[in-house]
Structure formats: C-alpha cells, structure tokens
C-alpha cells in the first residue's frame with residue numbers, strides 16, 4: 200500500500216441518503232417532465248443499475264479530477280484532503296512487476312486478451328477524433344493477437360474504434376459492448392456473429408443525438424459524439440464555469456427519454472439504453488462465442504482505464520477467472536487485480552506477453 204493521494208477518474212460512490220439529503224445536488228435521474236415526486240426520484244435513484252456507474256453527488260469534482268491532461272488535474276492532486284487515502288483504496292500491484300506471477304497462474308490454459316481503447320491503447324487527448332494509437336502500439340496489439348485471441352471492447356461505436364485500430368485479426372465490441380462482431384474465421388460454426396442487444400434503441404439514440412447537438416451548440420467546447428447505441432457528451436474543452444449549464448441541457452433532453460440512462464466517464468457523460476448490458480456482459484458473450492464459456496479452460500486478461508471497465512473487472516472477480524488490469528496513475532477503488540500506469544506500460548505488458556508466448560513455445564518438448 201502506498202501513501203499516494205487518491206484522485207478518482209470517475210465519480211466517487213456515495214450513499215443514496217447523501218443524495219436525498221443534499222438539496223444542492225442535481226438528482227439523477229433528473230425529474231421527468233410531468234413532475235415526479237421527490238420520493239419517486241429517490242426511489243428511482245436506488246436502482247443499482249443507475250448507481251453503478253450512474254451520475255451521482257460529486258460529479259463536478261470527479262469530472263474535474265478525471266483528466267490527466269486537464270489543467271485542473273494538478274489542483275485536484277493538491278486538494279489531497281478531499282480524496283484521502285483509505286485502506287480500501289490502494290495502488291494495485293503492477294502487472295509488469297508481477298508479470299511472472301500472473302503467467303504462472305495461467306497454468307497452461309488459453310489466455311484471452313480484452314483491451315479497452317481510449318486511455319488504454321491511446322493516450323487521452325482533447326479531441327476525441329484525434330485519439331490515435333501509435334504505430335508501435337498497433338504493432339504490439341497485432342503481435343499479441345497472433346499469439347492469443349484478442350478483443351477490443353470500447354465505448355465508441357464499433358466502426359470508429361476499428362478505424363483507429365485497423366487490425367482485421369481482432370474481435371470488436373463497440374458501444375460499451377452493445378455492438379459485437381466476431382469474424383467468421385473465429386467462430387465455431389464459421390459464421391460471422393453480429394450481436395446488437397440494443398438495436399431497438401437505434402432511432403431513439405439518433406433522435407437524442409440530434410437534440411443534444413442542437414441544445415449544446417451554444418456552449419463553446421461542448422462536443423456530442425454519436426456512438427451508435429450510445430451518445431457521449433464531452434466536457435473536456437468546456438470552461439468549468441459552464442459545466443452545470445451543459446449538464447442542465449443534457450438533462451433537459453433526457454427528461455423525455457425514461458428508457459435511457461446516463462453514466463460518467465473521463466470528462467464525458469455517456470447516454471445509453473437502460474438494458475442490462477455492459478462491458479462485463481460483452482466479455483462473457485465473447486468468451487462464450489470463442490468457445491471458452493467454461494471457466495476452467497481460459498484465462499481472460501482485461502485491460503482498461505475507465506469506470507465502464509469495472510463491469511468487466513467485476514465479472515472476472517466474481518467468476519474467479521483471469522485478471523482485471525486497471526490503467527491508472529493513481530490508486531483507485533477498483534475490482535481489478537493489477538495496475539498499469541499508462542498506455543506506454545500497456546504496450547510494454549503486451550510485448551512481454553508476446554515474448555512469454557514465444558519462449559513457452561520454444562520450451563515445449565518436441
């Protein structure tokens with residue numbers, strides 16, 4: 200355990216009572232038009248689906264602290280007392296330092312790699328359209344995919360994340376796992392698998408995207424991104440003084456869509472269907488499609504940096520299978536077992552995996 204200051208990358212968890220007792224807080228979900236009672240709102244706030252990753256008290260603080268490239272990150276670090284180190288929050292062991300231990304736990308089983316994109320394979324940048332991965336990272340991912348089944352699981356829409364990664368040998372799950380494509384050469388039945396559990400929401404998402412574009416166009420720096428089955432509203436380039444205004448605009452749109460929910464990522468609000476599907480479910484779906492439904496036959500390694508990746512870390516922890524690896528410079532409350540500081544360390548870890556695979560093949564008795 201270190202004495203590092205804990206800086207949350209997404210929102211801190213809070214109790215429902217704290218929400219109910221804080222009139223200054225904007226409640227989530229927002230009051231629907233038609234005037235839901237405060238009790239009804241509080242009751243709705245209890246929904247685990249919404250609290251788990253939903254927008255809660257402290258969203259402004261956590262939004263401020265969620266960006267390593269944001270000027271206020273330094274200030275957030277300086278505000279140590281606000282994020283005091285607690286016994287439950289510690290830096291997890293480095294996956295690089297503990298590499299041999301991780302590998303010995305794989306015990307000859309099939310390793311399957313799951314990679315988040317933004318903040319994991321590419322550094323966080325101001326413009327989401329310029330979040331390119333380096334050629335060196337692409338080469339490392341290509342090598343790793345030669346050695347192990349490898350999937351990208353991203354909040355972005357699948358086609359966009361493919362345009363960044365440009366490797367045909369991978370499986371892609373976009374829209375937080377709500378758009379999964381497994382190429383036919385990898386499926387048992389040799390038929391491409393396309394899984395889109397939120398397809399009925401497509402018209403609604405497009406409508407919300409258009410409404411949000413319109414509502415936010417007067418806010419300098421605000422960016423609305425259509426991720427096919429979800430929409431991202433970016434705060435990164437918006438002056439902090441306007442964040443509440445931007446949030447209000449988002450809520451004014453969402454008021455009309457009770458079948459959508461909102462979660463918070465790194466300087467971003469993500470609007471998505473209320474269906475019970477997330478990166479954790481996507482991980483399970485992919486394992487099954489690849490023929491590894493049986494816990495005993497595969498060791499999944501899931502590497503991600505965001506709040507939404509916690510769903511996948513939790514699945515691994517609950518199944519007692521494989522390892523979650525959190526990408527974060529700061530200690531954080533997480534279900535991951537190991538950590539890596541930044542994308543450059545992710546690349547180093549991937550290259551170690553490739554090297555390990557080659558050495559283990561050489562060591563095999565002829």
Ligand SMILES: O=P(O)(O)OC[C@H]1O[C@H](O[C@H]2O[C@H](CO)[C@@H](O)[C@H](O)[C@H]2O)[C@H](O)[C@@H](O)[C@@H]1O
Nearest residue numbers: 316317323324325327330353354431465466467
């Ligand atoms: O699941 P992910 O692949 O991590 O996608 C989550 C969001 O990633 C992108 O936004 C984040 O990265 C941007 C580029 O570095 C950055 O500007 C933004 O502040 C980050 O939140 C993507 O643009 C979003 O649509 C995804 O939801």
